[in-house]
Amino acid sequence: MTPVLLETNERLSIDPGVSVEAAQLTRQFEDATAYSLSESIARPRANAISDLLQAYAKASNPDWDGEGANAMSPVAVQYAAAFLSALPTNLPMPDISADPDGDAYLEWDRGRHEVMTVTISADGSLHYACLSGGSRFHGAEIFKDRVPRLILEGIARVAGRRQG
Amino acid sequence: MSLDADRVEDDEVVARFLFDRDDFVPTTGRVKPKPFLPSPEDDATSVFRTGGLSETDTWALASPRGMRIAKARGTLQGGQIRWAGLDVVPMVPPPRHAAIVNWPAKDARLSLAQRLAELAKLVLRPETQPAERAP
Numbered sequence: 001m002t003p004v005l006l007e008t009n010e011r012l013s014i015d016p017g018v019s020v021e022a023a024q025l026t027r028q029f030e031d032a033t034a035y036s037l038s039e040s041i042a043r044p045r046a047n048a049i050s051d052l053l054q055a056y057a058k059a060s061n062p063d064w065d066g067e068g069a070n071a072m073s074p075v076a077v078q079y080a081a082a083f084l085s086a087l088p089t090n091l092p093m094p095d096i097s098a099d100p101d102g103d104a105y106l107e108w109d110r111g112r113h114e115v116m117t118v119t120i121s122a123d124g125s126l127h128y129a130c131l132s133g134g135s136r137f138h139g140a141e142i143f144k145d146r147v148p149r150l151i152l153e154g155i156a157r158v159a160g161r162r163q164g
Numbered sequence: 165m166s167l168d169a170d171r172v173e174d175d176e177v178v179a180r181f182l183f184d185r186d187d188f189v190p191t192t193g194r195v196k197p198k199p200f201l202p203s204p205e206d207d208a209t210s211v212f213r214t215g216g217l218s219e220t221d222t223w224a225l226a227s228p229r230g231m232r233i234a235k236a237r238g239t240l241q242g243g244q245i246r247w248a249g250l251d252v253v254p255m256v257p258p259p260r261h262a263a264i265v266n267w268p269a270k271d272a273r274l275s276l277a278q279r280l281a282e283l284a285k286l287v288l289r290p291e292t293q294p295a296e297r298a299p
Binding site: 065066067068069070095097099100101102105107109111112113115117119127128129131136137138139140 | 186196202205269270271274278281282
């Protein structure tokens, strides 16, 4: 891995010392988010993509968790960025990290009994689980430019039911 | 207290040590689902059997895991893990180590991790609490 120092701006930044792949991803996302959306809409999405890049920087090497985790794939990061860009603007952005499989891990957490989780793999597969009140559902789909309906329903359900 | 070498009892407490501040919510006493997901190395989630130990000895169990310091732990009983549809089995070494096993396919495991997080109790490491409150 070759350390690089990236230019930073107000919207996106990433720590120095990240890989060339992360630098390329940053530039792609800069280009993708720099136009067309109003600032109020673009800001949460840009922040989420910044969080995604930070997650990649943290998990881009094997065993990043000290328990044998797989390295996060740059391809999974690209799919995750596309997923975030495809989320309707009326839905909140998730907390973003990597999971032990090296997938992007997106979580909408509104309390002990209100959680929606989506993971995004390097092959474009989406795995999701929703816990909302007493109901649960989970499933798997392939990401094809649009966020699947059941995932949107899960996010909306959890986002609409806040608790401690 | 002697531990059964072959079985984690239903009323026995096991702890999942938490090293990442993002894995728990101190203000509401919650553990997040992600730390319960299994390692891809062995498809198991590492836990420790803490029955009969003092707090000091319990936190010491986490120390051999590299240089990282556990900030908190999520505790469950063996019976809760089995009720969720998984199993927990002794897996030594190290001493008192056990593993949550029988994880299904990925989407179902995400759901089970949510279920374990619902059931888990959060215990903060005492010396980390002042730092958590610092501005």
